[in-house]
Amino acid sequence: MNRPASLLALFLAFTRLALQGFGGVLAVAQRELVERLGWLSKEEFVEALAIAQVLPGPNVVNLSMMIGDRFFGLRGAIAALAGMLAAPAVIVLGLAALYGQLSRHPIAVDALRGMGAVSAGLILATGIKLLPALKQSPLGRPLALGLAGLAFMLIGLLRWPLLGVLSGLGGMGMALAWWKLK
Numbered sequence: 001m002n003r004p005a006s007l008l009a010l011f012l013a014f015t016r017l018a019l020q021g022f023g024g025v026l027a028v029a030q031r032e033l034v035e036r037l038g039w040l041s042k043e044e045f046v047e048a049l050a051i052a053q054v055l056p057g058p059n060v061v062n063l064s065m066m067i068g069d070r071f072f073g074l075r076g077a078i079a080a081l082a083g084m085l086a087a088p089a090v091i092v093l094g095l096a097a098l099y100g101q102l103s104r105h106p107i108a109v110d111a112l113r114g115m116g117a118v119s120a121g122l123i124l125a126t127g128i129k130l131l132p133a134l135k136q137s138p139l140g141r142p143l144a145l146g147l148a149g150l151a152f153m154l155i156g157l158l159r160w161p162l163l164g165v166l167s168g169l170g171g172m173g174m175a176l177a178w179w180k181l182k
Helices: 007-019 025-036 042-054 059-102 106-129 131-136 141-157 162-181
Strands: none
Touching (some): 141 162
16 A cells, blocks of 8 residues: 655645545545545544444545544644645636636536536546445445435435435434444
């Protein structure tokens, strides 16, 4: 297993990661951290992502701090967080100023819609890439996929409230995993 050579390498890796995605950084994070840099295995990535998802805040930001902490402690968490946020903050502020002037143009509106579709595709691709890691899950692949499909149906098709569905299904999934591990 590889590790970042320094705090600067960690900062630059997360800066590069943050600059590669627009709403779909999670897909890029898996490719960078697991496949390219080799800092995590697929299973470690899935475990860290699961924890990052239950913490408040953006998943990939939580993930960056966990990875930074893993390799360099608090200094690593701060370096990874700075890498994730510094350059994108400057870009977003610049784009916000620009959008104020372009918001009435149909091309700008259509471009943003297109970016949303690309982001959805990146998230779907990441989910498909990480399917093999479900073999290690205490729930097993069929039950985990069943819960994911049920969540999609309840939220995406029936328009049930996100918080209620995820609380219910997440609680059920945790209870089933705990029961199977026992």
